[in-house]
Amino acid sequence: MNTAHPDFDKLHHANPNERAIVIGSGFGGLAAAIRLAAKGYHVTLLEKLDALGGRGYTYRQDGFTFDGGPTIVTVPELFEELWALCGKTMSSDVDLRLMNPFYRIRFDDGRIFDYSNEKSENLRQIREYNPDDARGYERYLKASEARHKVGFDLLDKPFSTLAQLMRFAPDLVRLRGDQSVYTLVSKYIKNEQLRQAVSFHPLLIGGNPFTASSLYSLISHLEVTGGVWSAMGGTGRIVEAMGNLIKGQGTDIRVNTEVDQITTAGGKVTGVRLKSGEHIAANLVISNADSAWTYKHLLSETVKRKWTERRIDKAHYSNGLFVWYFGTKKQYPDIPHHSIILGPRYKSLLTDIFKHKKPTDDFSLYLHRPTATDPSMAPEGCDAFYALVPVPHLDSGTDWTTHAETFRKAVEERLEETGLPGLSENLATSLMLTPLDFQNRLNSVKGAGFSLEPRITQSAYFRPHNKSEEVDGLYLVGAGTHPGAGMPAVLSSAKVIDNLIPAVSHVS
Incomplete structure (x- = not known):
């Protein structure tokens, strides 16, 4: 159901200079809508x-509640800023709980x-x-802190x-940004299993x-200093x-509404055309759609200089994701909220996934059991995963x-072997x-789970910019633009455009 502001007709006919359209309601789009409404725009x-939710969509089935994707909250202060813009406090609306442990990592040998x-x-x-790795771990945390001091300050710039x-x-050179996370970890930690435990974070x-x-x-410094929630x-x-919050600001929220094209004239945004054929005029459009999808499909009628279809197709994309949501008729109290179950291979597995695009049978996985913290996510006596x-x-x-059902069965068997005995008999x-769903449902190019891969040649300046290089009045937020994927990054992308877009009173 669409949630229209009572003064919808007024909003619909507002001066295009005072109107902002946000495409997509992932965390980047939601944060952008809040920030723009606080600047005085009719959003x-x-x-x-x-x-609402995008990749954070909630699925409900047979009495179970499943978070669609993002489950790990770090830097809650970025959320709190949004509540403050609305004169409210986040803790009045959302109850965050600190995780301990952050994650249980299970290696293939059972350790x-x-x-x-x-x-x-x-x-x-x-x-x-x-x-010997205890001292190395402490040295690694100092190296992580040094990179946090530089990198985190750049998130909202x-x-x-x-x-x-x-x-x-200069900071990039000094901190050896050309080296990989695994290379940095290996400088301080020698045990291979510990290297995996400390270096896996980019996969998030x-x-x-x-x-x-x-x-x-x-990310390591963020977690040990601010926690995982x-x-x-x-x-x-x-x-x-x-x-x-958005409704309280008077924003017009329209679900079941797909954008067909961002319309332009003379190198400037003029609004959006919906799949229904309706045109909404605005001189300011913020796309929380996948950045590659935005340039390839939503601007397909606009001549592009930089993010051409050829460049988009040749870019490096993140891995895909297979996600199995399931509920059980019994509980598994020994399973914590977050688990990482590693397979027998690490580097060669990731090479197969990222480089060779080769499906494998010896996968690793992340297991989410929210009922470890909140039993309300499942019927009484049951677990959600x-x-x-x-x-x-x-x-x-x-x-x-x-292939989906065949792969699901393999995941089920792996889980039965590693902590969920009798799973197949207890599925609810x-x-x-x-x-394929990421492509067709979430409009992600190549079905990538996190848009463009965050390698150094596709980060910061080399990522699609928050202020579009193609047309005036178009801005990008979300995983596919600077600073990248993950809750802190997508929330920060909205902060970036907040710093770039003037308040309504200053719009000429």
Whole structure:
């Protein structure tokens, strides 16, 4: 159902200079809508799906609630800023709980590492793997902090010019941004299993630890200093609360409304044309759609100089995702909120996924059990889960219409072997999302789970800019633009455009 502001007719006929259209309601789009309304714009938020959230969409089935994708909250201050813009406090609407452990990492040989919010506990476990690596881990955390001091400060700053890139270049050289996260970790930690436990974080944002810049190691510092949080009611509760903020600002929210084209004239945005044929006029459009999808499809009628179809097709994209949402008739109390179950291979597995686009049988996966924290996500006595498996994007040629159930069964068997005995007999509900769904449902080029891969040649200045290089009045937020994927990054992308777009009173 569309949620129109009572003064919809007034908004619909507002001066195009005072109107802003936001395409897509992922966290980047929601944050952008809040920030623009706070600047005085009449905002219209357009969402293709039947509810808000984008990749953070909530699925409900047979009494179970499943977060569509994002489940890990770091830097909650970025959310709190949005509530403050509306004169409210986030804690009044969303109950965040600190995770401990952050993640349980299970290696293929059955060994466990509980990555904790307590440094002393992490060091104790590290000594059990390799006593010498305890000191190395502490040195690595200092290296992560150094990269955080540089990298995190750049999250909400635009990278639209070479001059901005050159100001950053000395720090990039000093901190060896050309090296990978895994290379940096290996400098300090020698045990291979510990290297995996400390270096996997780029996978949370669609990056390969062996090619993602070492600057992304800043995630480690973020976690140990600020914690890993989850929302009661799931990530969907945050989406719902942000939607309520937006409604309170008078924004027109239209779901089941897909944009066909961003319209332009004379190199400037003039509005959007919907699939229905309706045209909405505006001189300011913010696309939270996948950046590659925006340039390839939503601007297909506009001549482009930089982000041509050829360049988009040749770009490097993140891995795809296979996500199996399932509920069980019984509970598995020994399974924590977040688990990472690693297979027998690490580097060669990631090479197969990212480089060779080769499907594999010896996968690794992330297991989400929100009922460990919030039993309301499932009927009484039951558990809600999802298993997320990194897989190649659609360039692999995999026919997911026939392969999905075969792969789901393999995931089920793997989970039965690694902590969920009797799973097949205790299934209460099941739902799958494949790279094909990411392409067709979420409008992601090649079905990539996180848009463009965050390698150094596709980061900062080399990523599609927040202020479009193609047409005036178009801005981009979300995983496919600067600074990239992950909740802190997509929220920061909205902060970037907030700094670029003047308030209504200053619009000429």
